[in-house]
Amino acid sequence: MSYPTIEYSKDGGPNSRDYTLLKEFTLYEFYEVLNNELNSGKKLYERCGICSTLIADRTEFGRELINLCKKICTIIQNMDDVLDQCNGSTCNKSCDYMNLWLYDQAMRITNENFFINSFYQALNLLGGSSKSRKNQCSIKNFQLNQEELNKKQILYEFLHIYDGIKNKLQSQEDDSKIKLYCKHILENFGFYHENKESCTSTELCKYYDELTDFKSKFSNPAELTYIYQKCKYEETTCKNGSKAEDDVPCLREEENSFLYLIFGNDPEDIIKVLLNVTIIFVPILAFFVILFKFTPFKKTLNKLKQERKKSGLRKKEENIQDYMKNYASYLDKEMKNRVHLGYHAT
Incomplete structure (x- = not known):
């Protein structure tokens, strides 16, 4: 059986392990006792026939309610034994637990008021014949x-x-x-x-x-x-x-993060501030991208870059030419010295 309190989650409900852990409380354990009693197959009491009398059986859910009514009739006739199976500090509320569980059982079959009211009419008549001596538990229609x-x-x-x-x-x-x-x-x-x-x-x-x-x-x-x-x-x-x-x-x-210290303790405020900052800076960034990519400013930069490149090449060529001139001058000087030395030797 599923329970709304356990299933309620922003994440879509707990996994099977978590579900089992959350069921380890007196309330849910008593619900399981009632589920077992409902499916125990115990012999029906003669008075349980009133269910067929008061609940219309022309529809499928009418017949299902009659069947549920007869099973609950058996629980009512053994109320003391059933409620005594609740073990825990909160079991003084076992009658309330049973009533909420019972209404949920009926609503799983149908939510039509006519059938629900007939179902509870039969149960209230059966409650008057309960053999309970110590547990006075009235059946309640929550409507x-x-x-x-x-x-x-x-x-x-x-x-x-x-x-x-x-x-x-x-x-x-x-x-x-x-x-x-x-x-x-x-x-x-x-x-x-x-x-x-x-x-x-x-x-x-x-x-x-x-x-x-x-x-x-x-x-x-x-x-x-x-x-x-x-x-x-x-x-x-x-x-x-x-x-x-x-x-x-x-x-x-x-949370002690820097963002929380600045913007406060609401995550939505942080998101709003960051979003506003993004909205402001994205157009500025886009402006500079356009400025550098599509305007004359880019052409000016490219021209400067090309001129620098040409200037660098010219400088390099001039350096090579100077080196060659110096080397030629050096060779010429060496040749003249050798001729001069040879002449004097002769």
């Missing part, structure tokens, strides 16, 4: 569309696995695992900021309570200090600049 469900799941699940992530960070020595858990924190902080502006009240937004709980937890200075130290993160400017004084900060990895 969400698919987008609202995904956002609610991402926020709710992260809030309920965060303490488990903290425990992993405290005991973890594997740097790659620490980076994985920290990246998960970073991405969920980003998700909060992406959705908070469009969700301002319970009347307008079905996941407002989760956003409020997120804000309450992660605007706490002690909690933020822990994240900064463990993950080597620091506060940065939010993209929309909407962070209030008591709100959740936007995060980025610690």
Whole structure:
């Protein structure tokens, strides 16, 4: 089974190894217990027949909902045994976990309100006949569309696995695992900021309570200090600049580069400055290229170069001529001396 909180990632979701590591928390382990119960093939109770009565079976997803309803009926009749399989410090929320898991199961079949409402009508009737003695767990119809469900799941699940992530960070020595858990924190902080502006009240937004709980937890200075130290993160400017004084900060990895010292802590500001510098200097560079390549200035330079070349050749020729003249004069002088010596000898 896939889980939106784990799958949510700017990079397209974690690989299989990372996915397995992120599932090692009480919430997801209990989801797996429920998945196993769903596919256990246990004998159906007689009262489970109410599913066929209340849910229309004229369509394929109607028949699938009836089948799901009957399996959930078995879980309801054994509620104590099922909920007791949740092991962990957060298992006081096991009923809430089951309700969110159940709504997701139904929405995987259909999101049509008529069928979803019929499905929950049957389950609520079955809940009244539950044999549970110690676990009072009411079945809840969240009445969400698919987008609202995904956002609610991402926020709710992260809030309920965060303490488990903290425990992993405290005991973890594997740097790659620490980076994985920290990246998960970073991405969920980003998700909060992406959705908070469009969700301002319970009347307008079905996941407002989760956003409020997120804000309450992660605007706490002690909690933020822990994240900064463990993950080597620091506060940065939010993209929309909407962070209030008591709100959740936007995060980025610690950075002490020269560019950040000059331009501030927002990477987008650095990109804008570099882009503006490029826009200014490219035309200037192009101007000089044109100046040297296509204007009379280039011709003047070429002419000077050619004149220098000719001048150099002339100088070289003059030097050779001077050398030949000097050598001829030397030979002439030597010949005269020899003639003179010969005459006196005679």
